[in-house]
Amino acid sequence: MLEQWLTQLKAARQRAVFIFSAATADERAHIHARLQALLSDALWLADAAGQYARVHRYRDYLGLTQQHVVMDFQQLIHADALAALAGTVEGGGCLWLILPVHSSPFQQRLCRYAQSYPLVCCFSHWRELIAKLETTPELHLPGANSPGFPSAEQQQLIKKLQEAPKQTHVIVADRGRGKSTALGLAARTLSSAAPLLVTAPQPAAVTTLLQHAGASVQFRAWDKLLHDTKSYGQRLIIDEAAALPLHILKQLIEHYEVWAIATTVDGYEGCGKGFVLRFVAWLQHHADVRMHRLVTPLRWSPADNCEPWLHEVLLLAAPVSESGNARNEVLTLRQCHASELTEEHLRQTMALLLEAHYQSSPNDLRLLLDDSRQRLLLSFYGTTLVGVCWLAAEGPLPVELQAAVVEGRRRVKGELLPQALGFYRQQPQCLNWRWLRVVRIAVAADQRRHGIATAMLGHIADTARNQGFDALGTSFGISAEVLRFWQHTNFRELRRGLKKNPASGSVSAIWGYGLTPRAQHQLQQLGELQTLELAWQQGATIDPVAPDLFAICQAIIKGFVRGFLPLSNVRFAWYLLWLQQRNPVFDYRQSVFDPTVSIAALSQAYAKASRAELEQWLRGEASNFLTQTASRC
Numbered sequence: 245m246l247e248q249w250l251t252q253l254k255a256a257r258q259r260a261v262f263i264f265s266a267a268t269a270d271e272r273a274h275i276h277a278r279l280q281a282l283l284s285d286a287l288w289l290a291d292a293a294g295q296y297a298r299v300h301r302y303r304d305y306l307g308l309t310q311q312h313v314v315m316d317f318q319q320l321i322h323a324d325a326l327a328a329l330a331g332t333v334e335g336g337g338c339l340w341l342i343l344p345v346h347s348s349p350f351q352q353r354l355c356r357y358a359q360s361y362p363l364v365c366c367f368s369h370w371r372e373l374i375a376k377l378e379t380t381p382e383l384h385l386p387g388a389n390s391p392g393f394p395s396a397e398q399q400q401l402i403k404k405l406q407e408a409p410k411q412t413h414v415i416v417a418d419r420g421r422g423k424s425t426a427l428g429l430a431a432r433t434l435s436s437a438a439p440l441l442v443t444a445p446q447p448a449a450v451t452t453l454l455q456h457a458g459a460s461v462q463f464r465a466w467d468k469l470l471h472d473t474k475s476y477g478q479r480l481i482i483d484e485a486a487a488l489p490l491h492i493l494k495q496l497i498e499h500y501e502v503w504a505i506a507t508t509v510d511g512y513e514g515c516g517k518g519f520v521l522r523f524v525a526w527l528q529h530h531a532d533v534r535m536h537r538l539v540t541p542l543r544w545s546p547a548d549n550c551e552p553w554l555h556e557v558l559l560l561a562a563p564v565s566e567s568g569n570a571r572n573e574v575l576t577l578r579q580c581h582a583s584e585l586t587e588e589h590l591r592q593t594m595a596l597l598l599e600a601h602y603q604s605s606p607n608d609l610r611l612l613l614d615d616s617r618q619r620l621l622l623s624f625y626g627t628t629l630v631g632v633c634w635l636a637a638e639g640p641l642p643v644e645l646q647a648a649v650v651e652g653r654r655r656v657k658g659e660l661l662p663q664a665l666g667f668y669r670q671q672p673q674c675l676n677w678r679w680l681r682v683v684r685i686a687v688a689a690d691q692r693r694h695g696i697a698t699a700m701l702g703h704i705a706d707t708a709r710n711q712g713f714d715a716l717g718t719s720f721g722i723s724a725e726v727l728r729f730w731q732h733t734n735f736r737e738l739r740r741g742l743k744k745n746p747a748s749g750s751v752s753a754i755w756g757y758g759l760t761p762r763a764q765h766q767l768q769q770l771g772e773l774q775t776l777e778l779a780w781q782q783g784a785t786i787d788p789v790a791p792d793l794f795a796i797c798q799a800i801i802k803g804f805v806r807g808f809l810p811l812s813n814v815r816f817a818w819y820l821l822w823l824q825q826r827n828p829v830f831d832y833r834q835s836v837f838d839p840t841v842s843i844a845a846l847s848q849a850y851a852k853a854s855r856a857e858l859e860q861w862l863r864g865e866a867s868n869f870l871t872q873t874a875s876r877c
């Protein structure tokens with residue numbers, strides 16, 4: 245019976261989506277077993293460990309074309325993977341979703357929107373699928389015209405690429421528009437003495453491109469390209485660019501003659517419209533850029549049901565509303581849970597988040613709808629949404645987990661602020677507080693610098709105090725602009741990461757302040773310590789400080805002695821305490837306290853074979869230091 249559907253889908257180059265939402269574990273297992281028997285050649289991804297590819301590895305399959313994709317979500321619907329992999333299913337194929345047994349607002353949304361699309365079907369029992377196939381043998385789908393090979397749009401693009409081989413062409417399109425094919429065909433005709441290089445996040449992503457390009461085009465992994473200085477300056481194509489970190493793309497542009505960059509704007513993680521805006525804005529200052537778009541789908545027919553259903557469900561194509569003269573109106577603020585919003589307000593909220601934060605993704609929509617600890621503060625001029633603040637309640641952590649968190653043996657999901665301060669600053673009391681975290685804050689581009697974000701943060705502080713929260717905080721990737729904004733608020737920097745985030749290329753920071761007296765005092769001290777640490781890192785002379793900070797420094801050094809914290813995290817606290825003592829025994833070890841000396845250089849200077857050996861030795865020294873400090877006090 246399925247064969248009959250597949251034949252008709254193929255002729256119409258359309259796709260079907262079958263969603264299974266079983267109410268019991270037994271029925272789910274039954275559906276699973278039947279599907280396994282039915283679809284032996286499907287790409288099957290699951291969120292549980294086992295015989296299948298793991299859902300979080302979905303990027304490995306981008307750019308490929310499949311007839312059947314099964315996404316087996318036992319625990320949680322991975323909405324980013326769903327958005328990305330639906331686009332790999334060809335016309336004539338099917339997307340199969342097995343949902344978790346426990347329903348949720350997001351899960352219900354998937355099925356609710358299916359009702360408007362004849363080829364998107366929801367079932368709670370296997371027998372319902374059979375009944376559907378039996379009762380609807382004829383689909384009455386319109387015949388599909390062949391787009392031609394290459395299609396008219398592809399031909400135009402190939403011509404433009406050939407005409408301007410020295411320019412950097414950015415090709416933006418949704419999935420399956422024939423980008424890779426067009427690039428391959430264009431590369432084949434490009435006469436060049438040196439081989440043309442192509443890179444992408446995964447080798448599989450360029451399979452189609454290489455098929456059409458011929459032998460003169462070679463794939464190279466992007467990290468190899470960055471290390472291989474000898475090939476710098478060669479001509480390069482970057483495919484699936486949005487799935488590469490922005491700072492990597494920038495380095496590739498700086499070192500290579502990039503001829504073409506292809507990317508999707510389909511909204512899976514890091515791939516929203518904001519990415520394209522930010523990247524292209526940067527690129528225009530560094531290269532002679534030409535923008536191109538491919539609009540018509542080629543992997544499936546333009547009459548396809550799957551893509552519009554997904555766009556509607558995941559709010560992927562939502563444009564940011566124009567706010568125009570809205571500023572004449574009074575600004576109103578509303579705190580709510582995402583599940584309480586009208587569809588229009590939810591759409592506007594996601595549009596603003598996707599535009600302002602390029603790492604926003606469909607998984608954020610799922611979290612906002614399904615998790616009761618997530619809240620929103622929205623600001624409106626009239627009915628137009630102009631600002632969004634996404635808030636998450638964190639802490640207190642269960643008492644039985646606290647020691648493990650402070651010792652770095654446990655990480656609990658969704659508890660970023662208390663855990664980071666509990667662990668890196670060895671402050672267990674932070675784990676007992678109720679925190680409210682500003683996960684993201686965004687104001688519509690045409691309404692910025694008018695105090696909207698400041699007004700939202702003021703409102704949040706007032707309501708959080710009334711609701712019994714102990715502290716407000718946030719964590720973000722540092723950029724000069726974002727720092728300037730937070731410096732303008734009551735928040736203070738409490739900790740700065742030491743390593744760059746591989747995705748954003750920036751270091752992250754935690755900012756916050758206390759609302760209750762105990763949290764105010766504690767966070768003020770952590771803020772002072774952080775201010776001094778930043779000054780020390782920048783080479784300023786540090787004067788001995790009031791004894792208030794000693795207890796925090798001692799706790800951090802103890803965390804090092806007991807093996808919880810690495811040396812890099814304690815050098816400043818140790819230095820600050822040492823400054824008070826001026827203990828000559830430790831003088832010869834001053835380079836431990838010099839932020840310009842790397843850990844690798846320290847290992848060398850003290851003739852230690854490895855970082856681990858250096859740390860082991862210094863743990864003993866730090867322990868002696870603490871004993872002596874205690875005896876002096």
Ligand SMILES: CC(=O)SCCNC(=O)CCNC(=O)[C@H](O)C(C)(C)COP(=O)(O)OP(=O)(O)OC[C@H]1O[C@@H](n2cnc3c(N)ncnc32)[C@H](O)[C@@H]1OP(=O)(O)O
Pocket residue numbers: 600601682683684685686687688691692693694695696697698699718719720721725726728729730732
């Ligand atoms: C946890 C996180 O989300 S961190 C990421 C923050 N969000 C983003 O980066 C998304 C894109 N940016 C935005 O949406 C906005 O620019 C925001 C949210 C950062 C600021 O919103 P706005 O409503 O413009 O802030 P607001 O008008 O209240 O600014 C207050 C002060 O912050 C400072 N400030 C704000 N934005 C900037 C900026 N781009 N450059 C320099 N200073 C700034 C200024 O001192 C400003 O006061 P002034 O305008 O009187 O000089």
Ligand SMILES: Nc1ncnc2c1ncn2[C@@H]1O[C@H](COP(=O)(O)OP(=O)(O)OP(=O)(O)O)[C@@H](O)[C@H]1O
Pocket residue numbers: 306307308309331332334391392393394395398417418419420421422423424425426452508542543
């Ligand atoms: N002109 C065409 N006519 C018919 N099929 C085509 C045409 N061009 C490409 N295709 C097919 O459409 C599918 C998508 O093509 P391609 O991989 O080039 O698109 P893409 O936009 O790069 O896709 P993705 O976003 O998934 O990487 C492939 O199966 C390809 O063989």
